[in-house]
Amino acid sequence: GAGVSQSPRYKVAKRGQDVALRCDPISGHVSLFWYQQALGQGPEFLTYFQNEAQLDKSGLPSDRFFAERPEGSVSTLKIQRTQQEDSAVYLCASSLATSGGAGTQYFGPGTRLLVL
């Protein structure tokens, strides 16, 4: 079956522009996560959705970052007024688990964002 897909795969933005990154999770997966991976680093947690509810946004680095999942499926990560330090790969992952049970997270290929 289809895995997690993300679009666009690459995005170049001028500093100050707004960007929107899309994630299509695996069908039926309740949990959705966004991570940010800087060059040469491991992914870092940004935010978590259970269906349409954003239950944890503790990892969002600033109020310029906003995520939504209005119908409990597709999610969008929006970054307003992009800065150079926002340059990174943004990874989306989905999971079937709804309760503590270490459900496997399936990752998309990521969106590589470069802010000039």
Added chain:
Amino acid sequence: AQSVTQLGSHVSVSEGALVLLRCNYSSSVPPYLFWYVQYPNQGLQLLLKYTTGATLVKGINGFEAEFKKSETSFHLTKPSAHMSDAAEYFCAVSKANFGNEKLTFGTGTRLTIIP
């Protein structure tokens, strides 16, 4: 708070040799532990995970890892390296939190296989 330390950002082994990638974790509660592999320009793929039960966990592509609570370690091994194993490997920890099993990753180890 949870954290993961991966010793050695770069590891090189000869084809056919033992692969050993080290991971130590810190967690205030019994952890769930994971190893993911990342190939260039691709997302992360789960190699194996430990939740409860048997401490020696077998994964895909011949990899295995052993959870050692006394050493707070979860090292990844493979008896014989193959050229296709060249990739970046990430160790990660999470805790049961009613669905929010957000992962805390280490900084990764790049594995190079020498022909």
